[in-house]
Amino acid sequence: MKWKNTDAREYYSKYKKVDIKNGQGWFEVYDLPGDIYAICEPQHFQEVNSYLIIGSEKGLLFDTGMGICNIELVVKELYEGELIVVNSHFHFDHIGDNYRFDQVYIFDDSFAKAMASSGFEKSGLGNQLGEDMFLFDYPKGFDPDAFRIPPYKVQLLGDGDIFDLGNRKLTVIHTPGHSNDSIMLLDNENRILFTGDTFYLGALYAHFDCVEFGKSSLSDYYKSMNELKDKITEVDSLYCSHNDFIVDPTKISEAALALESILKNNSKNAIKTKSAHSYLEDASRLKEYQFDGFSIVVCSNFLI
Ligand SMILES: [Zn+2]
Known part of the structure; x- marks a missing residue:
């Protein structure tokens, strides 16, 4: 794959970009309608999006990204209140920084639980950390050979569970497939x-x-x-986790x-x-x- 040569993703220009200090040359943040920040990683082929959803009493972080740079620094810059962290599913591009948070809500599933207790080794990634998956060089301080996702602490959630953030409630819908x-x-x-x-x-x-x-x-x-x-x-509106x-x-x-x-x-x-x-x-x-x-x-x- 020669992703470096593909067209620039013009859809970012539709949204309001937020100036952040802790982007580490990797994360970009967009301010979306509904008191929601999209924290994205546009320099990797996956173009994964994590969402910081702000409520009057709590915030909720939906996924923690790839773990290539530190998403916690970005989240702390944007929101200082109590934070709930939830995974959309257990794939590596959404759980990379789970270990930086005290606990993460995951769906009660055997693969997801196994991932939390073992973490994830680079060998499971195929070519995802190959140089051609990155738009520019690897970010400063990132060593692809040393990459692994450490284990993380979880709480289990199920279909119909509700996260109450104060002025907004988020209901879990289980969508296997x-x-x-x-x-x-x-x-x-x-x-x-x-x-x-x-x-x-x-x-x-x-x-x-x-x-x-x-x-x-x-x-x-x-x-x-x-x-x-x-x-x-x-x-x-659908708020999506890629692209x-x-x-x-x-x-x-x-x-x-x-x-x-x-x-x-x-x-x-x-x-x-x-x-x-x-x-x-x-x-x-x-x-x-x-x-x-x-x-x-x-x-x-x-x-x-
Ligand atoms: Zn994904």
Whole structure:
């Protein structure tokens, strides 16, 4: 992959950038509607977004990023009050700095719990820390050879749990598919749905089957999205964990239909899968289907 040569991501210009002192040459922060900061890592191919959601009594950090630089310094600069930390799911690009916080809420799932107690070794990352995954050189002080994610302390959460931040409440919606522990957070008062990796504009992954990434399920993914479309009639915006921050909620219904067409084997949208979408698995076994603004990557034997 030659990510360094791809076009600049113009969507950042739609949002209000915040000047921060502790970006470490790595993090960028955007001030989004609804008292929410997007803390993003635009110099890595993953373009992961963590969200700091501010309430009148508490703040909530949804994911801790890649662990390449220190997200805690950024969070402390933006918010000094009591902080709840929650993971959208256990994949490495969302849990990298979990260990810097006293405890992190995770969905009660065997893969997620195993990750918390063992941490994550660089060997599980495939080529994710290769130089060509970075827009510029490695950030100052970062040694890719020494990279590992240490274990972290957790509290378990479940579907329907509510985080009360004072003037806003965030409800957990379990949305298995991408991984079994994937959750979203619904902010009813502000009509926002935080989607984690279950929906964003870009390639959606439904092909994992290994210890490092757990087990994706195409049928669970479809069920999650199909149920979700009826639950979010009051939502105005999706806030997504990769790529562009804010997406129209009609995309949830589109994704449900897309997943259904793949499951029924009648999608005509198959495209050549990019090698960037394989991590530890055999790229030749992957299939990718293109839809409007997003694609879905599956394993060719998903029906077996
Ligand atoms: Zn991710």
